[in-house]
Amino acid sequence: MNLLLRNLGFRVIQWLNFIGRSGYFFVQMVVKSSWYRGFTQDVYKQIYQLGFQSLGIITVSALFIGLVLSLQGIHTLEKFGALSQLGPMIALSILREMGPVISALLFSGRACSALTAEIGLLKASDQLDALKMMGIDPIVRVIIPRFWSGVIGLPLLNILFCAVAIVGGYWYCTHQMMLDSGMFWANTQNAVSWELDIKNGIIKSIVFAVLLLWIALYQGLNCTPTANGISKATTRTVVLGALCVLGSDFILTALMIGDW
């Protein structure tokens, strides 16, 4: 009994320690951003790796999501004779939910896991310590360019995801199901607003990007520098990332839904 309590207490203290350390890491990351001088090529290289190289998976999955939504929508709306509402259904569900959330989940699997593994390996091969010995702060040199390029990259990917998915859904229901394209766009334009739908989607995506990058970089920097430790940290990045994205999505939606 005593041992059980002691274990429980240890776990709680460990958890609180984790929260505190990750919060401190985040504050450090934000504050030291103003110290960041030069190295703009790093940011470019990271946007290339995190953003450009994710284009393939993002656009292809967006296309399929659009097609599936269109197919499901036709099947369901046909029963009510409400096929004219297909365009709004596709556009709103993608702009409000699917776009930000799915692009964030894909980004977490495609880019954030790689970041954790990369930084973990830098740590395991003592390169971060080498930077410290040269008087270079690894947070400034290694972490910050990755953080900001991710925060820039994910919203851009989200915009592309939404556009490709809507075009995919449009293509399917007009060219395959022979629905009227004028009706599709007219009803969509009536239902979608820039302020409430597109801008809120982009805000969601920025919040997800900050959360995902924070988790990925923290896990990479604080992993146990062994093969096993790096693999565990990578797993944690993806699992925690998905949980945080979906959880914060609920909160953000609850905040935004008042205006809809």
Added chain:
Amino acid sequence: MLKQRQEWIYSAVGLFVVLSGLALVFLIFQVSGVKYVHKMKTYDVYANFNDIGGLRVHAPVTISGVRIGEVASIRLDPNALSAKVTLRLERSQQIPFDDINARILTEGLLGANYISIIPGFDNPNGEHPFLSSGDMIAKTQDAMILENLIGQLLFNAKK
């Protein structure tokens, strides 16, 4: 070799940003349909309705089905306890004022509500020939509420 790779990274990032910019333009203009990029000259008129049904701000205002403006705001008139709707109309079209009439209609059976204005008599020599800023449209017809209609039908059927 290294230089070439750096150049490729620049172009790739450029391509990435240009693509997302184009996607954003597509979302704004094709999907959300921002119609008034620059402010058109408009004027406000008012109309009181006893029941606006599902009318929303930004709903279209039409004459003969052609869009001439939108609903700018909906408030509860504190004296009459009816809905005071502000209509923002384009200045380009003059609308005869005598006996003008505004109705709340529905697009199709399940569509959104909009306001249809039926212009009055053409009376260019009258005191107040055309609708102008700040006018109140006196004759209005409320939104059709399906429940009321069904209730009335049942009431009549019983008789």
